[in-house]
Amino acid sequence: MLFRSLHKFNVMLFAASCDSVTKNSEFAKALKLDYPILSDPKGEVASAYGVYNEIRKFSSRTTFIIGKDGKLLAIDRRVDVKNHGQDLVEKLGELGIERSEERRVGKECRSRWSPYH
Numbered sequence: 001m002l003f004r005s006l007h008k009f010n011v012m013l014f015a016a017s018c019d020s021v022t023k024n025s026e027f028a029k030a031l032k033l034d035y036p037i038l039s040d041p042k043g044e045v046a047s048a049y050g051v052y053n054e055i056r057k058f059s060s061r062t063t064f065i066i067g068k069d070g071k072l073l074a075i076d077r078r079v080d081v082k083n084h085g086q087d088l089v090e091k092l093g094e095l096g097i098e099r100s101e102e103r104r105v106g107k108e109c110r111s112r113w114s115p116y117h
Contacts (some may be wrong), residue, residue, distance in 0.1 A: 009092045011101035018043050018058050023031060063088065065095065 002074040006013060013076065017024050024037040038045075046052035046059035063080035066072055074096055080087065 005089045006092075008099050009089075010098040011092065014038060016040055016045065016059075018046055018052070065091065065097075 002061075013035045014037070015033075015035065017025070017027075020041050021039040024039050027033075028037050040046050043052040043054075043057065043059065047054075049062070049064065049104050050060075051059045051062045060077065061081070062085070063074075063076040063079060064072060065074040065076075074091060076084075076087070076091065
């Protein structure tokens with residue numbers, strides 16, 4: 001299973017959306033996601049990351065890979081929903097991200113990265 005492949009890396013996995021908490025919760029439940037979806041209904045965080053479309057009131061699908069030291073390692077602005085999980089597994093491998101058998105979903109994120117750096 002693809003998500004097991006992602007969880008073998010020593011990473012924190014989460015999504016963010018400009019939808020409401022209720023809508024994100026319903027979406028996560030419907031898809032049986034095992035990672036959290038952060039809610040940013042005003043688009044403030046998405047704006048800080050440079051992915052918010054003010055006119056259409058939503059963010060673009062973008063993946064940020066942030067190292068443990070808080071440094072931005074990669075940005076994927078061309079997310080292909082069907083293949084993104086596999087693409088992410090490949091990118092984490094290319095970046096030499098540490099592998100771990102321990103699942104890190106839902107644990108504290110130690111990254112000190114901020115869009116304001």
